[in-house]
Amino acid sequence: MKTKQEAIQTVGNVFGITAQHDQRADLSFITLENDKVVPALVHLRDVEKYVHLVMITAVDYIEDGNFQITYLLHNYINKTDIGVRTLINRDEPIMQSAHELWRQIATYQRELHEMFGITFPGSPRMEENFALEGWEGPPPMRKDFDTLQYSMKTYSNRSGRKTHDPKRYMKEQLKQDINKVYTDDKSTGDKNV
């Protein structure tokens, strides 16, 4: 039975890995080029026996102008996980659909379409509502979507709401720079170690 590292080696030789991050002994993340992802998923599923799709998720890296999509796969034989990552352009968020590999991917892709505005051409029921019914605003999980402002504008707000932010409260109580206190604590802590 191939180990996880050998499987990644093979994927790297065939498809080319741009970055690799070994999170744990049984979990690694590999980053591939955009157009190599679906072929790599086919290879991992059919040859390397990473047959179980755990999930797909996306992260909005607004500072780099990218969305990062992660496909997390699990191998039942050697009990390891590989996360296949790719970066797509934030201004033109189109990704190749993988719904023919696992049928449930279509549901994940619908969610990503609704929450991030990522389009997967050819994926079934892409334009239907997933969780947000009748949503008219921009995709809410994007970093540039101001959720507080949207909430203030859309939903009524009861006046007299107080916040008890612990940091501000402690600042008022201690009458000193709380950041300094925290950094001092940290420096002494490091010395003890």
Place this chain on the structure above:
Amino acid sequence: MKNKEDKKVLENAQLKSIDQELFSNAYPETVAPLNKYMEKLANWARANSLWFLAFGTGCGAIELRPLLTSRFDIYQKGIAPRPTPRQSGVFIIGGYSSVKTLKRIIRSYEQMQNPKFVISLCSCSINGGMYFDSYNTINQIEKYLPVDVYITGCMPRPEAIIAGFDKLKERILAGKTEGANKYVENFEYYKANQKKIIKDWDMPDYNW
């Protein structure tokens, strides 16, 4: 005959024309209290058979389960969960409600028989709570439904919910729970608020 034509009817404008005849367009009506002594008797009966709708609308609904166990034993107070809105008289809004849930809350509330009472649980339904800045949860439930009793906390303990039920009983016995009539009297206000939030309104204006 002329009177009948003057009577207000629901427009059900958001329904498809083919569906409009399938739903009642009758306008909801207020129900006047019985005469003084009969109303007192009826209120006594209502206060001692509070059947709540077992519809957990938010995370606060998790605190309803312990009430049904032997430790808190809510049945001894004449309170029991019912599976459908038609059979229940108390609606417990269990904390935050997303816009999607609000639609179901309105459907369920309107299907309940008069007299009906609403208990608003947790702080989320009062001022948004910890979800005050969420893009998808409403902040004030009383904009969309008339509320009889609020129970604050995040989350309130089962004892607090029992205290809330006791408060509701007090108010019923005092004849102060006219929420269903208030809903009908301010029907336009509540509908306007509901339709402002729920963008894909695909149900009749009143779910008979």
